[in-house]
Amino acid sequence: MHLLTVPPGGRAKAHKHATHETAIYVISGRAKMYWGERLEHCMETGPGDMIYIPADVPHLPLNDGDEPAVAVIARTDPHEQESVVLLPELEALVPA
Template identity: 35%
Template sequence: MTEEELSLTGQQNDLSSFVSDEGGIWSLRQVEKIRGWNNIEYGAGLSGKNTPSTGLSMNRAYIPPGGIAKAHIHVDFDVMIYLLKGSVRHEYGPGCRKSVVHTAGDMFYIEPGLPHEVFNTSDTEWVHAIVSRSDASEWQNITPYDRESD
């Protein structure tokens, strides 16, 4: 995976402009896709970049038809996903040799350190998901994974 493929695209710095502090409750209203990472598009989300959060982040994620989020590892944080629309196939584990499919309505958990690659199984439909992480920094603790290394 190249640095360009891993690079963040779109608005990154002023995510606070999408969130309002209501006096201890921080609100994010409906936000369109504004940025991307590893072939996935994201709305602004909630994180340590725009709230006082020190251990959580949450985003709405979109994978285009036929899209692939190249193999990567979440370093030292948990991920829980609620799939709102579409279907994804995870290839995971050493060498990404195992596989599981999730469809709209499914929730799933990804253990810290588990290599995985995510495929939108449709060539016509976008995947929509809510992604929550036990890491307020969002993408900073994600590393690429070489499927051929194991």
Template identity: 30%
Template sequence: MTPTDDTRQAMTPGAKRAGPGEYLFNMNGVNQIMGGPAYSPVFGSCVEGDRMIVALMRYPKGKPSDRHSHPNEQWIYVLEGVLEMEFDGTVFKAGPGDCIYVPANKMHLAANNGDKDVIFFTCKDTSHGLHGIKAPS
């Protein structure tokens, strides 16, 4: 590592940037950021490394996202609740243990129509930050 590596900022505003010698992160207490401030009610903790971004997110019940995409691919692993994801007009319902793949630049939207919050773990590459791009209205 070069000395300047110690001071690099996370690409995602508010995210924790893993520094030299940091190997363990309590995802219940790292930070709290919005997962997609322009298009989604999702919030939680986010840590960025050199090539990967991970986040533990909470999706409030009854609040759908707007249609959006992101230039980096994403994996979503559902821990609690049922997360609905729509791709090309088809809705997929993912429950605990299900993993959703979102290809780079793929337009999609999410919803939590259940009676409790959805908790999920997500991972993206660091070619861009955590946040995506809201579709034009």
């Protein structure tokens, strides 16, 4: 588990976690999570929301608000970053 802070205007690169699931609990702030094979789904999240991302599902979090978004993240991958697969071909599908 780790604590993640996404600053206002911040976003991750489009990626997936090969063979590992992710659970995210939003502590404060607001953010959007895009997910799906073409990042075709979008969920707005806020304090108290729990997000589940199955293994191998492309996703991209984005904070388009004016305050930091803070969340606790837990993965079934003990090494956290070893299962990350970047998906640069999906980057342009999510508005900046």
